[in-house]
Amino acid sequence: MEQHGNMLAIAGSPGSGKTALAVKLAAEIAGKRKNVILVCSDPFVPSVPFLLPMDTEQEVSLGALLTAPVLTQEKILRACVPVPDNEYASLLGYKLGENLMSYPKVTRERAVEFLICLRHLADYVILDCTSVFEADVFSILAMEMADRVLRMGTSNLRGISYYRSHADMLEGRAGTGKYLGAIGNYRTGQEWEAAVGQYGGAAFIFPYVAELEKQYDEARLWDAMTSKEAVPFQAEVKKLLAEAFGLCGEKQGAKNAEKKKLVVRSPFVWKSKGEF
Ligand SMILES: Nc1ncnc2c1ncn2[C@@H]1O[C@H](COP(=O)(O)OP(=O)(O)OP(=O)(O)O)[C@@H](O)[C@H]1O
Ligand SMILES: [Mg+2]
Numbered sequence: 159m160e161q162h163g164n165m166l167a168i169a170g171s172p173g174s175g176k177t178a179l180a181v182k183l184a185a186e187i188a189g190k191r192k193n194v195i196l197v198c199s200d201p202f203v204p205s206v207p208f209l210l211p212m213d214t215e216q217e218v219s220l221g222a223l224l225t226a227p228v229l230t231q232e233k234i235l236r237a238c239v240p241v242p243d244n245e246y247a248s249l250l251g252y253k254l255g256e257n258l259m260s261y262p263k264v265t266r267e268r269a270v271e272f273l274i275c276l277r278h279l280a281d282y283v284i285l286d287c288t289s290v291f292e293a294d295v296f297s298i299l300a301m302e303m304a305d306r307v308l309r310m311g312t313s314n315l316r317g318i319s320y321y322r323s324h325a326d327m328l329e330g331r332a333g334t335g336k337y338l339g340a341i342g343n344y345r346t347g348q349e350w351e352a353a354v355g356q357y358g359g360a361a362f363i364f365p366y367v368a369e370l371e372k373q374y375d376e377a378r379l380w381d382a383m384t385s386k387e388a389v390p391f392q393a394e395v396k397k398l399l400a401e402a403f404g405l406c407g408e409k410q411g412a413k414n415a416e417k418k419k420l421v422v423r424s425p426f427v428w429k430s431k432g433e434f
Contacts, residue, residue, distance in 0.1 A: 163305025175342035
């Protein structure tokens with residue numbers, strides 16, 4: 159039987175919907191009465207202030223944890239911000255008003271120590287990486303240490319340009335089978351098949367959902383989506399959880415994932431890495 163880990167990192171193109179998807183995955187896991195910690199590691203745009211209601215209190219920042227003289231499991235747990243009305247989910251991230259300069263440089267050793275601790279503190283851990291991970295050692299280590307990494311792209315040229323600049327880091331750090339490909343925030347009419355070719359395959363397509371965008375703007379991403387339009391997005395969420403964690407027993411998920419692993423010739427201008 160395939161062994162599943164409990165830690166999934168999400169990395170990839172700016173604006174591809176990594177953070178939004180990370181919340182939807184965490185919410186789905188919590189809905190199954192499993193504890194989940196979502197770590198939003200982006201030090202450039204602190205996430206707690208826009209992923210939870212405005213009046214949410216956050217005592218300890220992820221930045222403080224990652225640079226504290228001593229790290230303990232208790233300290234991590236105390237820093238976890240509970241998601242309102244959701245006893246299974248909590249969030250770790252930077253605090254309102256902070257930026258990368260607010261703390262000393264995070265060391266590789268500390269990031270490793272933190273990630274090892276984290277794995278034991280919850281049933282599942284979702285690591286939402288910053289797209290500017292060259293500047294964030296934590297995001298790099300998150301990709302290295304996670305059991306699975308979802309690398310997300312967009313089906314537009316900006317996303318592909320980003321991927322071309324980061325492909326080595328997004329693909330090259332681990333053994334085979336760890337990386338899953340996805341296209342996020344996919345809008346009808348975009349050439350996703352061509353984009354999938356540029357990303358070397360994508361097992362998951364997360365469509366644009368107006369309801370999700372509204373929830374994001376209103377800090378209500380933890381709420382369930384009720385629109386008909388959201389159904390295919392949620393189906394991909396379930397499929398991903400089945401593939402990454404073996405959660406929910408939807409055997410169909412893995413099968414469909416296989417089917418979608420398309421590598422299509424691209425009509426985009428950049429035909430090969432060399433030409434770029
Ligand atoms: N599937 C989707 N449907 C509708 N809107 C989406 C979807 N995915 C993302 N968005 C919107 O795109 C914007 C960026 O989303 P998000 O912050 O999740 O992307 P990201 O990949 O985490 O970006 P960054 O690289 O800046 O961290 C948000 O306004 C969000 O509402
Ligand atoms: Mg993000």
